[in-house]
Amino acid sequence: MSPISAQQSALNPDADSLTPAQRMAERAAIDRSCRTPCLVFFGTSMFWLMLGTILAIIASTKLHTPEFMVSLPFFGDVGLLTFGRIRPAHLNTVIYGWASTAALGVCVWLMARLCRVQVMNTWILVTAGALWNLGVFVGMLGILLGWSTGVEWLEMPTQAAFILFTSYALMSVWAILMFANRKPGHIFVSQWYIFGALFWFPWLYGCVQILLLLQPVEGSVQGIINWWFAHNVLGLWFTPIGLATAYYLIPKVTGKPIHSYYLSILGFWSLALFYSWNGGHHLVNGPVPAWIISVSIVASAMMIIPVVTVAINHHLTMKGSFHLLKTSPTLRFVVFGAMSYTLASLQGISMAFRISNEVTHFTHYTIGHSHVGMYLFFTMMMFGAMYYIMPRLVGWEWPSARLIKIHFWCTAVGGVVMIIALAGGGIEQGLKLVNIWLKEAPTEANPSGTPYSFMEILAGTLPWLWVRTMSGILIFIGHVAFGINFVLMLLRRGERRLTPTLLGEKSSSPKLEAVTA
Amino acid sequence: MKLALTALSLAYFSIVGLCRADFSPVEYRDDIILTPISYVPTMIMVVVTLLITVSVALALTWAGKSGQFENLSSSAETIFDEGEPVGQVTDKFPPHKPRKNKRRLKGVIV
Numbered sequence: 001m002s003p004i005s006a007q008q009s010a011l012n013p014d015a016d017s018l019t020p021a022q023r024m025a026e027r028a029a030i031d032r033s034c035r036t037p038c039l040v041f042f043g044t045s046m047f048w049l050m051l052g053t054i055l056a057i058i059a060s061t062k063l064h065t066p067e068f069m070v071s072l073p074f075f076g077d078v079g080l081l082t083f084g085r086i087r088p089a090h091l092n093t094v095i096y097g098w099a100s101t102a103a104l105g106v107c108v109w110l111m112a113r114l115c116r117v118q119v120m121n122t123w124i125l126v127t128a129g130a131l132w133n134l135g136v137f138v139g140m141l142g143i144l145l146g147w148s149t150g151v152e153w154l155e156m157p158t159q160a161a162f163i164l165f166t167s168y169a170l171m172s173v174w175a176i177l178m179f180a181n182r183k184p185g186h187i188f189v190s191q192w193y194i195f196g197a198l199f200w201f202p203w204l205y206g207c208v209q210i211l212l213l214l215q216p217v218e219g220s221v222q223g224i225i226n227w228w229f230a231h232n233v234l235g236l237w238f239t240p241i242g243l244a245t246a247y248y249l250i251p252k253v254t255g256k257p258i259h260s261y262y263l264s265i266l267g268f269w270s271l272a273l274f275y276s277w278n279g280g281h282h283l284v285n286g287p288v289p290a291w292i293i294s295v296s297i298v299a300s301a302m303m304i305i306p307v308v309t310v311a312i313n314h315h316l317t318m319k320g321s322f323h324l325l326k327t328s329p330t331l332r333f334v335v336f337g338a339m340s341y342t343l344a345s346l347q348g349i350s351m352a353f354r355i356s357n358e359v360t361h362f363t364h365y366t367i368g369h370s371h372v373g374m375y376l377f378f379t380m381m382m383f384g385a386m387y388y389i390m391p392r393l394v395g396w397e398w399p400s401a402r403l404i405k406i407h408f409w410c411t412a413v414g415g416v417v418m419i420i421a422l423a424g425g426g427i428e429q430g431l432k433l434v435n436i437w438l439k440e441a442p443t444e445a446n447p448s449g450t451p452y453s454f455m456e457i458l459a460g461t462l463p464w465l466w467v468r469t470m471s472g473i474l475i476f477i478g479h480v481a482f483g484i485n486f487v488l489m490l491l492r493r494g495e496r497r498l499t500p501t502l503l504g505e506k507s508s509s510p511k512l513e514a515v516t517a
Numbered sequence: 518m519k520l521a522l523t524a525l526s527l528a529y530f531s532i533v534g535l536c537r538a539d540f541s542p543v544e545y546r547d548d549i550i551l552t553p554i555s556y557v558p559t560m561i562m563v564v565v566t567l568l569i570t571v572s573v574a575l576a577l578t579w580a581g582k583s584g585q586f587e588n589l590s591s592s593a594e595t596i597f598d599e600g601e602p603v604g605q606v607t608d609k610f611p612p613h614k615p616r617k618n619k620r621r622l623k624g625v626i627v
Contacts, residue, residue: 023600114596186592187585200569207565225562236569248596253608255601257593264593265586272573276566328608388608401610494611 026116031392033118034109037125038393039490041105042386044133046486048097053476055090059083060472064465080144088155089143095153095233096164097136099374102382103241104132104171107194109389110248111175114191115182121174128170135163151212151222153230158213165205172198189264193244196272200236204229220287224280231279234373239271239341242381243310246338249388250317253331254324259316267309274302281352284361300352307345314338329404333384336412340376347372359434364461365426368419375475376415383407383482390489399494403485410478418471425464432457 018026061068062083071077079085112119119125139156142148148155156164175198179191208229211217217225251258258264280288280296318335325332347369351360360366387404391397398404431437432452440450452460488494580586597603 018599020599023598027600186595187580188592188595196573199572203565203569207561211561228562228566251593252596252601253606255597255603255605255607257597257603261589261593265589269573269577273570276569324606327610328606329610330608397611399611401612404610 027113028392030112030116030118031109033122034112034389035393037108037119037122037129038105038389040126040129041101041108042390042486043490044129045098045101045105045382046483048093048101048136049479050483052090052093052098053472053479055086055093057469057472057476059087059090060465060469062086064462064469079146085144085146085148088148088152089140091153092139092143092155093136094374096139096156097133099238099378099382101129101132101136102386103197103238103378104129106245106382106385106389107171107175107198107241109385109393110190110194110244111178114188114194114248115178116185117178117181117183119178120181121177124170124174124177128167128174131163131167131170135160135167138163149213151226153233154208154212154226158209161205161209161213165202165209168202168205172202175199188248189258189261189268190244190248192265192268193240193247196268197237197240197244200276201233204232204236220283223283223286224288224292227282228279231282232276235271235275235278238374238378239275240268242337242341242378243267243271245381245385246310246314246334246341249330249334249384250314250338253328253334253388254318254321256317256321259313259319263309263313267306267313270302270309271306274299274306278303278352281357282361284354284357297352297354300349303345303349307342307349310338311342329398329401329408330384330388332408333380333387336408337377337379337381337384340372340380344369344372344377359430359436360426361430363426363429363433364422364464365430368422368426371415371422372419376419380411380415383411386486390486394489394492396489396492397494398485399488400485403481406481407478407485410474410481414471414474414478417474418468421464421467421471425461425468428464429457429461432460 058069058081066083069081072081108119108125135156139160142157142160143155147157149157154161175195179195208225211225212222212229216222247258247264277299278296280292281300284293284297286293314335325335350356351366351369387398428437435449435451437452438449439452439456440446442449594603601607
């Protein structure tokens with residue numbers, strides 16, 4: 001028997017008849033076993049979050065003030081500061097550096113909690129974490145040095161992709177080992193989501209790497225595969241992990257079971273069946289077979305099933321507990337993220353149809369939609385999860401409630417303002433580009449009216465882009481507040497409280513302290 | 518049997534995809550030979566999508582057989598236990614630090 005198994009057996013002699021103190025001791029031991037790998041993932045994700053936000057502000061500023069940061073003192077004009085490199089560097093930093101790294105940390109903790117076993121093979125996770133960060137670093141460097149592949153969402157050079165894939169494969173192997181060694185019993189819906197994400201993404205990533213970078217396909221097929229990946233990375237990687245987090249944390253924090261477990265199961269399986277057919281709707285009116293676009297639009301419309309089931313379930317679970325949003329930092333972020341998931345998904349479905357796609361695609365509206373999904377939904381969900389998990393990992397509470405509130409309000413307000421700016425600017429841009437919004441209305445002398453010139457349309461977006469940059473700065477302030485709180489927590493600053501609040505009053509019981517000491 | 522059917526269907530789609538793809542160069546002009554775009558990669562993408570869908574179907578079958586869909590109402594409570602029972606809120610803001618009233622303190626000292 002392995003030392004961990006022996007320890008678990010000693011800790012958990014009879015799983016069905018444990019006392020509350022034993023249950024808490026078991027949970028504390030599981031949390032403690034996650035500490036090293038989770039801190040590797042969370043700590044490094046914080047670094048990429050800060051870097052990604054700075055890159056975002058630079059890229060956003062360059063859109064309305066192109067002369068901003070063109071050259072560096074003593075160095076003159078520097079290629080890496082051009083928009084064409086800064087923008088993909090931002091995208092890849094936040095997608096692979098921040099969001100994916102934080103997601104892996106949350107996956108580790110949730111898997112351990114839901115399998116009810118201590119983390120095994122920690123070395124696999126630490127190696128995977130180190131490789132993942134190395135891959136992101138190499139990729140970032142490659143993009144900034146001008147070696148971008150030019151394929152959206154996959155700009156990192158192939159060398160970096162290989163490192164990332166190896167890391168991801170290690171994570172999947174670890175997940176399979178954990179799942180195989182789980183304690184017998186029901187598989188909670190969050191586990192389905194996590195296992196699905198860890199299982200599908202390597203297929204997707206590996207397949208696309210081969211088709212686009214190792215044996216590149218030609219012509220418009222590149223577009224099909226590119227958008228299939230870009231959309232599925234959201235649906236088969238980020239969405240399952242975000243929803244797994246919400247399905248665990250909302251009931252856990254409120255102390256109420258999920259309103260309808262049946263709906264949650266239906267939501268998972270319908271997401272799994274329909275999402276992988278999405279992506280082609282980004283190519284409406286493009287030079288690709290019409291059936292690919294139509295299949296994708298149908299699949300997008302079918303997504304209404306998982307979205308509505310999740311929305312109903314989360315809302316009805318929260319019903320009667322909304323007052324807890326005032327007192328729980330985790331719930332604030334997670335519920336905000338869950339509501340944003342509904343918004344992002346319904347917006348995405350509406351954008352898939354040909355009639356709306358012709359106006360909104362290739363405008364800032366699409367960028368706004370990406371930010372609803374990746375920031376307001378996923379990033380807020382990860383923030384919420386980290387607020388819940390971190391105190392349980394390090395046995396120390398968040399040092400400052402004020403910094404948590406600054407973090408929430410800056411990111412929430414900043415995020416919403418950004419979405420409004422991008423949506424407003426995008427609709428104006430789209431309507432002008434397809435000549436629905438005309439400079440001069442049709443007259444008898446000029447029956448088709450006078451359309452805006454391209455430069456006039458571009459100039460019309462400038463106020464929206466300024467608002468976007470301002471909102472980005474607000475978001476950055478929020479991230480700095482989070483970063484300070486995070487570092488202070490790791491340094492164990494602040495007062496150790498006799499009756500912990502985040503950890504639950506019961507955790508201060510002498511029995512637990514004796515076990516966890 | 519199911520695995521065999523799955524493998525057969527995948528093989529069928531792969532073969533159909535490969536057979537329908539046109540690899541032969543087409544001459545449009547004497548001096549330029551254009552190679553039509555091959556849709557083999559698209560078919561690979563479709564096959565991977567099908568594999569994902571099939572894996573979902575297999576997992577769904579396994580879940581059904583292993584009793585994962587029984588007693589769904591009680592399954593929602595599996596994340597609760599005696600240590601953190603239903604009804605217990607497990608997250609709160611940390612309390613604000615009690616502020617020292619420096620002015621009054623100074624006054625006392627003075």
